[in-house]
Amino acid sequence: MQPSGERLLERLSELPSLPAIYHQARDALERPDGSLDAVASVLETDTALSARILRVANSALYGLIAKVDSLPRALTMIGTEEVHRIILATSVVSVFRDIPLGAVSMRSFWEHSIATGVASRAIARRLGQTGAERFYLAGLLHDIGRLPLYLLEPETMGQALQAHREHRADLQTLETQMLGTTHTEVGAALLTQWQIPAVYCEAAGRHHDLGEDDYRLETSATHVADIIANSLRIGTSGTRAVPVLSETHWRRTGLEVDDLRPVVELTLRTTQDVVSAFLEL
């Protein structure tokens, strides 16, 4: 018999996929003669997604000085580099936003994901890294593997959550015991299937790894950001238990203990606005 974990990985195609418009916009972006106006024209065929992108562009995530009210202008303001990420982030959240998850509320799931993204971005800024939004996306997608687990194995995940609450084993260990796979493995597989850049697959796949390795900074920042989001009790992807902090990831970020307070403060200041931009009408 095939191990259940492998069977679950084969069923990922049963889940909703990224919308066609994401792929069309990505093609338009990658075309050598492409322009942001051409990308905007593609996106504008989907009014809901365009409106959402505009809201996110105007949120605390980008901190644009003036409010932008046209999509082409917003894309120009945030820059070509960032356009792919904002389309990806808004598409992923929109695809899953209104699906009932059962054991955990979808809103709470995204609140945890957004808070982790915001904390990861705050860490990047604290470290003086360029492209802090890359860290946001890594954090936003880190627990995406939990969605297939809840949607494809609702009963088993319900039991795992129950066991987690009663016996205080961590949820990841229970996933392995009861499903033969983990949200990290499933998350990396899902993002790979979606052909998302490798940096996000690694953050989703390895943000709980404790071993010594040469992690990307995005992965280590997401590991620390996840711990911050859990301690602050902003949303939940199933558990509010604060995970173990890996010394390897901590050292990899180069953060000092004194950096935590400003990172926490920036996270608290920004998260609510970004949550509204992604989730509310």
Next chain:
Amino acid sequence: MGLPTKKLDQIQPGMVLEADLYDPNGLVLLRAGTLINERSIRALKCWGITEAPVSLSGAPDTATAARHRSHEALSEMLDNQFALSNREHPAVQALYEICLERALQQH
């Protein structure tokens, strides 16, 4: 009895009893430290007690006690939340302290 006493009609809820109070049979009616409420005032009336050693320090004292209780409850909540983490790591310890401080401010 050396402690200053107050007449029954001056005793208000929120005051604190400074010494044990006995009923006419010599049994303890209320212990020292009891926070006076409407019920204890009715009990005093019932037993025909006309004065009792109470202090006004009741309000701040109970506020301190409430703070102490909520501090304990919040620490317990955070201890649970951090039970699976490595509290001995200085960064986790710092995060715990930040969360406790924040929780106390919110209360």
